Amino acid sequence: MPTVTSTAVTSIKALRRNPLRSALTTLGIIIGIASVIAMVQLGEGSSAAIKETIKNMGANTLIVFPGAASSGGVSFGGGSAVTLTPADAAAIIRDCPSVSAAAPIVNARMQIVHGSQNWVPQYLVGSTPAYFTVRDWKLKSGRFFNNDDVRNANEVCVLGQTDVNALFPSGHPLGKTILVQQVPLRVIGVLRRKGANMFGMDQDDIVVLPWTTLKYRISGSTLMNHNENAATSSTTTFSPAQLYPQQSQNLYPAVSSVQAADTPNPVTFPNVNNIQVSTPSSAALPQAMAEINALLRQRHHLLPGQPNDFNIRGLAEISRALGKTSALMTDLLTGVALISLVVGGVGIMNIMLVSVTERTREIGLRMALGAKPADIMGQFIIEAIVLCLFGGALGILCGQLLSIVVQSMFHWPVQVSVPAVVGSFLVSAFVGVTFGYYPAWKASRLDPIEALRYE
Amino acid sequence: MADVIEVRDIIKTYQLGGSPVQVLKGVSLTIAAGEMVALMGASGSGKTTLMNILGCLDRPTSGCYKLDGREISSMSVTQRAQVRNEKIGFVFQNFNLLPRTTALENVLLPLAYANGAPSGAKLRKRGVEMLEKVGLGDRLDHHPSQLSGGQQQRVAIARALINNPRLLLADEPTGNLDSRTSEDVLRMFQELNHEQHLTILLVTHASEVAQHASRVIRIRDGLIESGASTSAPAAPPTVSAGGS
Numbered sequence: 001m002p003t004v005t006s007t008a009v010t011s012i013k014a015l016r017r018n019p020l021r022s023a024l025t026t027l028g029i030i031i032g033i034a035s036v037i038a039m040v041q042l043g044e045g046s047s048a049a050i051k052e053t054i055k056n057m058g059a060n061t062l063i064v065f066p067g068a069a070s071s072g073g074v075s076f077g078g079g080s081a082v083t084l085t086p087a088d089a090a091a092i093i094r095d096c097p098s099v100s101a102a103a104p105i106v107n108a109r110m111q112i113v114h115g116s117q118n119w120v121p122q123y124l125v126g127s128t129p130a131y132f133t134v135r136d137w138k139l140k141s142g143r144f145f146n147n148d149d150v151r152n153a154n155e156v157c158v159l160g161q162t163d164v165n166a167l168f169p170s171g172h173p174l175g176k177t178i179l180v181q182q183v184p185l186r187v188i189g190v191l192r193r194k195g196a197n198m199f200g201m202d203q204d205d206i207v208v209l210p211w212t213t214l215k216y217r218i219s220g221s222t223l224m225n226h227n228e229n230a231a232t233s234s235t236t237t238f239s240p241a242q243l244y245p246q247q248s249q250n251l252y253p254a255v256s257s258v259q260a261a262d263t264p265n266p267v268t269f270p271n272v273n274n275i276q277v278s279t280p281s282s283a284a285l286p287q288a289m290a291e292i293n294a295l296l297r298q299r300h301h302l303l304p305g306q307p308n309d310f311n312i313r314g315l316a317e318i319s320r321a322l323g324k325t326s327a328l329m330t331d332l333l334t335g336v337a338l339i340s341l342v343v344g345g346v347g348i349m350n351i352m353l354v355s356v357t358e359r360t361r362e363i364g365l366r367m368a369l370g371a372k373p374a375d376i377m378g379q380f381i382i383e384a385i386v387l388c389l390f391g392g393a394l395g396i397l398c399g400q401l402l403s404i405v406v407q408s409m410f411h412w413p414v415q416v417s418v419p420a421v422v423g424s425f426l427v428s429a430f431v432g433v434t435f436g437y438y439p440a441w442k443a444s445r446l447d448p449i450e451a452l453r454y455e
Numbered sequence: 456m457a458d459v460i461e462v463r464d465i466i467k468t469y470q471l472g473g474s475p476v477q478v479l480k481g482v483s484l485t486i487a488a489g490e491m492v493a494l495m496g497a498s499g500s501g502k503t504t505l506m507n508i509l510g511c512l513d514r515p516t517s518g519c520y521k522l523d524g525r526e527i528s529s530m531s532v533t534q535r536a537q538v539r540n541e542k543i544g545f546v547f548q549n550f551n552l553l554p555r556t557t558a559l560e561n562v563l564l565p566l567a568y569a570n571g572a573p574s575g576a577k578l579r580k581r582g583v584e585m586l587e588k589v590g591l592g593d594r595l596d597h598h599p600s601q602l603s604g605g606q607q608q609r610v611a612i613a614r615a616l617i618n619n620p621r622l623l624l625a626d627e628p629t630g631n632l633d634s635r636t637s638e639d640v641l642r643m644f645q646e647l648n649h650e651q652h653l654t655i656l657l658v659t660h661a662s663e664v665a666q667h668a669s670r671v672i673r674i675r676d677g678l679i680e681s682g683a684s685t686s687a688p689a690a691p692p693t694v695s696a697g698g699s
Contacts, residue, residue: 367536369614
């Protein structure tokens with residue numbers, strides 16, 4: 001009884017007797033596997049790019065808003081309560097394992113001035129360095145402000161590209177000083193361009209500064225009046241004490257003994273407009289939401305049954321839609337890949353059938369010399385598998401080359417996919433067995449007498 | 456001496472266009488071990504059909520066929536393949552060597568399907584020995600296209616002998632060879648018969664070829680005309696059977 005190895009040796013010898021035909025036969029599989037590999041890798045690359053875009057858009061971020069304040073049955077709407085504090089943001093990043101960054105946000109809309117140029121940025125954001133992590137924002141030049149800048153309420157800011165263009169037509173904003181409400185801010189960094197967000201707002205029209213600076217040096221002690229417009233702010237006069245405050249700010253003013261006795265929670269707690277939170281991936285969003293919910297309920301001393309005094313919102317709908325798009329794309333690629341492999345397999349079957357007809361006499365001779373039908377069948381199936389595996393190996397090579405070419409020519413993102421390579425090998429073996437079976441069966445059923453006489 | 460081939464009342468019927476055609480109409484013959492027998496007959500006599508049955512390539516419709524003491528007529532396809540591999544060496548008119556394959560590999564082909572065949576260097580040694588025996592020790596790595604007709608047939612003979620068969624079945628072995636080479640090949644058969652007592656069945660229609668055999672079996676219209684066994688006196692090849 002011939003072993004599998006000896007049959008394989010016989011098959012390889014038979015294939016080597018006609019190298020051109022063998023090569024042409026494998027071409028179908030080579031092209032099929034190569035296109036699969038290239039497409040899967042391009043697909044994974046673009047899928048990664050889509051994920052990156054989603055991240056950029058903020059799909060893996062949550063925003064915690066304060067709840068609605070109401071007085072005598074009159075609600076002031078969402079965000080009107082003054083319940084969120086920078087300490088909440090610090091607690092979220094400390095106590096919620098699913099959260100990768102949390103930044104307290106203080107908003108304002110004020111005029112900025114440099115020399116003869118002035119501008120009212122869309123976003124004047126007071127925050128912590130975590131803001132840049134949450135928004136996944138990179139620097140174009142300069143540096144971000146750091147935690148020391150926040151602690152000392154340093155008069156520094158980071159500008160978006162739009163504001164640089166508005167205030168510094170000649171460029172070079174680094175180290176220059178801009179004025180906000182007469183408060184000078186040194187420009188220490190310029191953000192990379194991000195473009196419009198999905199609602200069409202220019203995200204680059206932004207000034208980011210330490211929240212302490214915005215809250216205590218610029219907006220004054222309360223943030224309830226942060227919607228001042230440029231007209232009023234430019235006419236307001238400030239006392240020298242406000243313009244040039246002490247170097248060290250007392251962030252949390254001491255409560256008097258009477259106050260402390262009256263109110264267990266200090267009412268002068270510094271509040272923030274919202275807290276932006278990011279998670280490592282959009283999959284962690286529900287978990288992070290639950291953790292933040294539990295933490296804030298505890299921190300805000302809410303009893304069971306009492307409604308939340310805050311709201312957590314995410315871009316869940318968008319992230320779901322984009323996730324679906326990505327999955328659809330993968331399915332589509334898989335479908336195309338399967339079709340090309342089936343085409344390659346039919347090519348193998350076709351050539352194997354031709355080969356069986358062409359080698360009828362060889363088959364007859366082998367049978368006369370003692371080959372059993374099973375031996376003949378094994379030989380032809382192994383020939384088909386060898387062809388497919390050889391084609392698969394070459395196809396993987398060509399696919400990788402194609403990916404590299406595409407990457408260097410079009411700068412499309414490409415990721416090497418190990419499962420695709422392993423899968424391609426298995427699939428080519430499977431194609432070999434499936435499409436080699438019928439020709440091999442046909443060969444094994446030949447009558448040796450007829451086969452020997454075949455011309 | 457024991458009989459290598461023992462055939463009794465073999466009938467072979469083919470279905471041709473719906474109507475049965477009897478090609479062999481009850482053939483009986485015996486061939487003893489060490490005999491060199493020629494099977495002669497005109498085309499259409501049933502010679503080829505009988506040869507296919509004797510070579511275990513086909514099965515009789517009815518009757519008994521014992522090869523080396525084993526009943527063949529009831530065997531399955533797989534069993535017959537094994538019998539062909541172990542007991543029979545085939546030599547064909549058109550050599551039937553695998554193209555683009557060396558002489559040595561062609562010779563070793565039957566061992567690929569044999570039980571307990573040697574492997575590696577031992578296998579190669581056996582093939583080299585066989586080729587040396589037929590005088591082609593210096594042509595081991597030649598392809599059939601690089602060999603003359605006579606050399607190709609000698610490769611085929613080496614291939615037939617590699618499994619130490621009980622029966623060498625040669626179907627018109629000289630049909631594609633010129634007279635001088637034919638003589639060489641037939642002399643080689645005689646030597647094998649004399650020196651190794653190999654049982655040889657030559658299937659031919661040429662009386663010059665049949666002359667080299669010790670006995671001639673003649674078949675005509677599906678029946679044995681003469682020479683069915685050693686005990687029966689062989690009819691002289693020149694006398695027509697219908698003459699008496």
